[in-house]
Amino acid sequence: MYVLVVIAVCLTVSFALSELFYRLKYPRILGQIFAGILLGIPVIRNSIFIQGIAPIETLAEIGVIFLMLLVGLEVDYKKFKKFSDEAFLVALFAAALPFLLGFGLIKFLGYSNMVAVVTGICLAITAPETIIKSLIEMKKLKSKVGEILMPAAMIDDFIGVSLLTVVLVLVHKESSSQLTLLPVKMIAFIVIVYGLFKLIPLLVSYIQEEKSEISDFTTIIILALFISVISAFLGLGTIIGAFIAGFIIQFVIKDKHEEKVLVKDLKLITFGLIIPFFFINVGLKINPQSIIFNPTLLVLIIIVAILGKVLGSMSVSIFTKLKLRQATLIGWGMNSRGALEIVVAEIALSAGLLPLSIYSSIILMAIFTTVLFPFILKYYIRKYPRIMY
Numbered sequence: 001m002y003v004l005v006v007i008a009v010c011l012t013v014s015f016a017l018s019e020l021f022y023r024l025k026y027p028r029i030l031g032q033i034f035a036g037i038l039l040g041i042p043v044i045r046n047s048i049f050i051q052g053i054a055p056i057e058t059l060a061e062i063g064v065i066f067l068m069l070l071v072g073l074e075v076d077y078k079k080f081k082k083f084s085d086e087a088f089l090v091a092l093f094a095a096a097l098p099f100l101l102g103f104g105l106i107k108f109l110g111y112s113n114m115v116a117v118v119t120g121i122c123l124a125i126t127a128p129e130t131i132i133k134s135l136i137e138m139k140k141l142k143s144k145v146g147e148i149l150m151p152a153a154m155i156d157d158f159i160g161v162s163l164l165t166v167v168l169v170l171v172h173k174e175s176s177s178q179l180t181l182l183p184v185k186m187i188a189f190i191v192i193v194y195g196l197f198k199l200i201p202l203l204v205s206y207i208q209e210e211k212s213e214i215s216d217f218t219t220i221i222i223l224a225l226f227i228s229v230i231s232a233f234l235g236l237g238t239i240i241g242a243f244i245a246g247f248i249i250q251f252v253i254k255d256k257h258e259e260k261v262l263v264k265d266l267k268l269i270t271f272g273l274i275i276p277f278f279f280i281n282v283g284l285k286i287n288p289q290s291i292i293f294n295p296t297l298l299v300l301i302i303i304v305a306i307l308g309k310v311l312g313s314m315s316v317s318i319f320t321k322l323k324l325r326q327a328t329l330i331g332w333g334m335n336s337r338g339a340l341e342i343v344v345a346e347i348a349l350s351a352g353l354l355p356l357s358i359y360s361s362i363i364l365m366a367i368f369t370t371v372l373f374p375f376i377l378k379y380y381i382r383k384y385p386r387i388m389y
Contacts, residue, residue, distance in 0.1 A: 036283015063278035072246020091155035098308025125160035143388035337366035
């Protein structure tokens with residue numbers, strides 16, 4: 001009874017705030033995070049989460065697996081070879097500079113190399129979903145700036161997830177012999193995953209009397225969960241397991257219509273039911289005291305995050321035909337963080353790679369930069385009507 005009440009309250013508050021933010025033309029995830037912050041207020045937290053937040057943490061962990069499965073499904077590997085030189089350069093500079101600045105800042109503040117590396121990775125990530133929403137709203141998705149910004153953001157996401165995966169794997173290795181086995185484990189994992197995705201659907205279709213979308217969806221979910229377990233068993237972590245599972249599905253499913261239906265259904269259950277608990281969990285973990293008593297850390301992280309993305313993108317104008325104003329606007333777009341940034345920070349916190357003070361600052365920085373981009377985009381388009389082309 002208690003768990004049902006907690007789930008019902010959390011979903012209600014999350015839904016109400018996410019719809020409010022959406023009405024205000026901001027991403028729904030911001031409302032879900034603020035729902036967690038609201039529910040984390042001591043008076044409210046103590047009255048709702050009497051027996052702890054274990055149910056929320058469990059649902060949040062499942063939510064991360066589903067989200068990374070979706071990320072893997074939506075990485076369009078066929079488009080990577082079609083990306084322009086400008087997009088690759090923007091992605092490279094807009095990931096490298098904030099990473100280096102973030103690393104330097106955290107080391108200057110006296111933290112360890114590992115904390116500095118993880119913070120740098122968090123600052124290097126960009127949010128394609130936030131950028132898409134803003135560009136569609138302004139009808140600029142197919143513009144020159146839009147066609148550079150979108151693939152660059154996707155590449156940055158891929159770089160961020162890959163770097164964090166490497167860090168997570170390396171930090172949990174106890175000896176050089178285990179580290180030597182890592183490539184073997186990766187190859188074995190990919191072979192097992194590919195084999196499962198080939199074998200299990202055949203077994204399911206043999207058992208079924210007729211093919212149905214429900215059974216296909218359930219099969220994929222079961223496979224994804226088992227693959228995450230196998231990945232964790234091999235020491236690779238559940239996150240990389242879900243991501244690789246999503247990526248391999250693209251190779252296994254030949255029917256693109258079936259793949260689109262799968263992605264659509266998975267988005268419905270992920271964002272409608274499970275992911276809200278992940279963002280609520282994020283909000284519950286933010287430590288307001290660390291911000292109140294050390295606001296300098298938050299301000300420095302925000303400054304470094306913005307400068308890294310904007311200056312990194314601006315430097316691309318030196319090597320390409322991009323105008324400086326266009327490169328600057330692209331930098332503000334790359335500065336927009338979102339869901340994956342928060343996922344990476346949450347994973348790092350759970351793995352003990354980030355102190356709570358830096359985690360809280362990174363989450364609030366992600367919220368601030370996500371809110372900021374739509375205003376910057378509207379300002380530039382109003383002041384320079386041809387800047388997008």
